[in-house]
Amino acid sequence: NDIRKYLHIFQTPGLPASSIITAVQQQDYSASVWLRRREKLEHSQQKCIVIFALVCCFAVLLALIFSAVDIWGEDEETEEECTSNCSIVLVENIPADLLFPDNTTFHLPLSAGLNNLLDKAERVVEIVSPKWYLNPSDDESNLLTRLQELKHKDIQLKITTGEFNSKELKDLERNHDAEVHEVNMTALAKAYSYLHSSFWVVDRKHFYIGSAGMDLESLSTRKELGVVVYDCKPLALDLHKVFSLYWGLEHKTFMPNFWSKRLFPFFNRDRPGNLTINSTQFETYISSSLFIPKDRSSDLEAISRVIQQARHFIYISIIDYLPLISMQRYWSGIDGLLREALILRKVRIRLLISCREETHPLTFNFIWSLKSLCLEEDNCSLEAKFFSFQRDGSLSGINHNRFMVTDRGLYIGNLDWVGEEFTHNAGAGLVISHPGNVAEKNFTVVEQLQAVFERDWFSRYANTLQTNKIPVCSKQHINKSVLSKSRIYMLSWSLLKVNHL
Numbered sequence: 256n257d258i259r260k261y262l263h264i265f266q267t268p269g270l271p272a273s274s275i276i277t278a279v280q281q282q283d284y285s286a287s288v289w290l291r292r293r294e295k296l297e298h299s300q301q302k303c304i305v306i307f308a309l310v311c312c313f314a315v316l317l318a319l320i321f322s323a324v325d326i327w328g329e330d331e332e333t334e335e336e337c338t339s340n341c342s343i344v345l346v347e348n349i350p351a352d353l354l355f356p357d358n359t360t361f362h363l364p365l366s367a368g369l370n371n372l373l374d375k376a377e378r379v380v381e382i383v384s385p386k387w388y389l390n391p392s393d394d395e396s397n398l399l400t401r402l403q404e405l406k407h408k409d410i411q412l413k414i415t416t417g418e419f420n421s422k423e424l425k426d427l428e429r430n431h432d433a434e435v436h437e438v439n440m441t442a443l444a445k446a447y448s449y450l451h452s453s454f455w456v457v458d459r460k461h462f463y464i465g466s467a468g469m470d471l472e473s474l475s476t477r478k479e480l481g482v483v484v485y486d487c488k489p490l491a492l493d494l495h496k497v498f499s500l501y502w503g504l505e506h507k508t509f510m511p512n513f514w515s516k517r518l519f520p521f522f523n524r525d526r527p528g529n530l531t532i533n534s535t536q537f538e539t540y541i542s543s544s545l546f547i548p549k550d551r552s553s554d555l556e557a558i559s560r561v562i563q564q565a566r567h568f569i570y571i572s573i574i575d576y577l578p579l580i581s582m583q584r585y586w587s588g589i590d591g592l593l594r595e596a597l598i599l600r601k602v603r604i605r606l607l608i609s610c611r612e613e614t615h616p617l618t619f620n621f622i623w624s625l626k627s628l629c630l631e632e633d634n635c636s637l638e639a640k641f642f643s644f645q646r647d648g649s650l651s652g653i654n655h656n657r658f659m660v661t662d663r664g665l666y667i668g669n670l671d672w673v674g675e676e677f678t679h680n681a682g683a684g685l686v687i688s689h690p691g692n693v694a695e696k697n698f699t700v701v702e703q704l705q706a707v708f709e710r711d712w713f714s715r716y717a718n719t720l721q722t723n724k725i726p727v728c729s730k731q732h733i734n735k736s737v738l739s740k741s742r743i744y745m746l747s748w749s750l751l752k753v754n755h756l
């Protein structure tokens with residue numbers, strides 16, 4: 256071997272080569288023992304490190320598991336896209352004292368729609384509502400009575416709410432076997448925050464979503480709009496996932512960093528569900544706000560996409576329009592998109608806003624600002640009207656609709672179009688749109704919603720914003736900002752005059 260050759264060249268006369276070799280071999284041996292020991296030591300050190308890392312990983316994993324919101328239960332269902340056969344109906348609550356012409360089309364009354372859902376229920380009814388005060392009555396079709404009777408049919412009633420200490424819910428829980436989960440929104444969002452979501456999911460198969468909650472006003476004195484969708488497992492399951500998320504937030508005092516995979520949606524705005532609804536092919540998904548697991552589109556993202564897809568018109572019926580966050584910052588979220596649609600894509604926009612005592616006076620300034628964008632611009636049209644209705648001598652915000660409809664699709668949601676609603680509050684929404692390549696359209700739910708909008712728009716209650724008059728909606732704020740407002744009015748008034756000249 257090499258050492259021998261090496262020694263042979265440098266061999267000193269008088270010393271036997273073998274003894275040198277033995278000495279070297281001994282050194283070699285002890286070196287290798289030392290090396291092996293060292294190796295062993297390093298090996299055990301490595302072991303320690305690996306074990307330590309594993310323990311760390313395990314701890315992190317445990318932390319993740321406990322911080323994630325999980326749904327327990329039999330959730331391993333699939334989308335069943337091919338077999339879905341959804342049908343949809345618009346549901347409305349039109350107060351009795353609201354007068355429309357005789358030939359007006361009305362849709363299924365809300366209470367009838369909800370009763371239909373209860374008729375179809377077999378296993379479980381899940382409800383989220385911002386408010387609860389349904390009065391009991393002897394009427395058989397009374398909603399509260401029907402909810403109370405679910406236990407006799409062995410149907411589970413599950414409710415999540417952001418309201419603590421609702422008497423009605425306490426009663427449902429105590430006497431009627433309902434399961435109620437209260438969600439402390441203030442603790443979760445670390446700010447004033449509300450659970451504004453309003454929907455039902457029945458047997459993960461049928462659902463309702465819309466502006467109406469479970470309160471008397473919603474079911475009688477306010478104008479509400481929503482949809483009831485039957486036999487639509489893929490979408491119902493997606494909405495059920497939103498419900499499950501709220502359900503899992505009971506007793507939680509901080510927002511989880513990670514959401515359970517079971518809360519991830521099937522569909523979102525980039526991967527909408529291709530579903531057949533009333534024998535027409537639609538692209539559809541559920542959006543939500545505040546609590547947004549991976550892949551779920553937020554309400555703002557959904558609204559943005561619907562606005563961006565519109566080619567000809569955008570009709571918006573909403574309670575409040577105020578692109579501000581907590582009166583502190585401008586919120587361009589929706590306002591910016593509308594400006595883009597108006598100026599760059601020449602999409603016609605109509606805004607129907609509820610006129611009520613609480614309407615913030617700056618609403619008018621922002622509407623004027625949008626309107627003035629179209630000055631001297633061809634094919635640029637923004638029209639705004641205020642839906643006002645006097646009841647008992649005061650302007651009540653009777654029009655509680657929260658929807659948008661365009662030539663391509665619709666969005667029905669739970670939130671008002673005010674900055675902090677989208678940044679602080681929880682809601683959910685439904686998007687249904689025609690695929691891009693459809694030219695001729697049947698009179699589907701989208702066109703029906705457009706007709707609803709036009710009915711309200713041309714009704715006697717919708718008043719045009721007049722250039723030289725401060726609308727009377729917001730009496731209570733009027734002297735606070737009357738100065739700055741009159742300045743803006745004068746400005747837009749003079750601009751209009753210039754335009755006329």
Ligand SMILES: *[C@@H]1O[C@H](CO)[C@@H](O)[C@H](O)[C@H]1NC(C)=O
Nearest residue numbers: 337338339340341342486534
């Ligand atoms: C879908 O619904 C329609 C009308 O309700 C019915 O005629 C049809 O048989 C249904 N199809 C399936 C696959 O369930």
Ligand SMILES: *[C@@H]1O[C@H](CO)[C@@H](O)[C@H](O)[C@H]1NC(C)=O
Nearest residue numbers: 356357358359360706709710
């Ligand atoms: C209702 O009748 C009025 C006139 O009586 C008519 O102008 C209007 O177009 C009708 N509306 C519908 C939806 O038929």
Ligand SMILES: *[C@@H]1O[C@H](CO)[C@@H](O)[C@H](O)[C@H]1NC(C)=O
Nearest residue numbers: 419420439440441442443508
């Ligand atoms: C909700 O959380 C906030 C902040 O953590 C706390 O002050 C409040 O008492 C909680 N509310 C209820 C009803 O537990």
Ligand SMILES: *[C@@H]1O[C@H](CO)[C@@H](O)[C@H](O)[C@H]1NC(C)=O
Nearest residue numbers: 521522525526527528529538
């Ligand atoms: C729906 O169809 C479009 C194209 O037709 C496709 O890109 C998309 O991935 C489909 N969505 C789902 C959820 O399969």
Ligand SMILES: *[C@@H]1O[C@H](CO)[C@@H](O)[C@H](O)[C@H]1NC(C)=O
Nearest residue numbers: 534535536693694695696697
């Ligand atoms: C219109 O409805 C008919 C059946 O009512 C259906 O066969 C047709 O595909 C629909 N057209 C579109 C564009 O969806």
Ligand SMILES: *[C@@H]1O[C@H](CO)[C@@H](O)[C@H](O)[C@H]1NC(C)=O
Nearest residue numbers: 599600601631632633634635
């Ligand atoms: C406005 O619309 C009309 C008709 O749709 C069209 O002929 C005209 O070119 C448009 N003008 C501009 C500036 O886009």
Ligand SMILES: *[C@@H]1O[C@H](CO)[C@@H](O)[C@H](O)[C@H]1NC(C)=O
Nearest residue numbers: 342343344533698699700703
């Ligand atoms: C969809 O079909 C159902 C059941 O056939 C019907 O009641 C409903 O009015 C239809 N909805 C639309 C938007 O056409």
Ligand SMILES: *[C@@H]1O[C@H](CO)[C@@H](O)[C@H](O)[C@H]1NC(C)=O
Nearest residue numbers: 730731732733734735736737
């Ligand atoms: C509005 O003005 C009236 C008198 O002009 C005054 O009494 C009232 O306090 C003012 N309200 C506010 C909010 O400033």
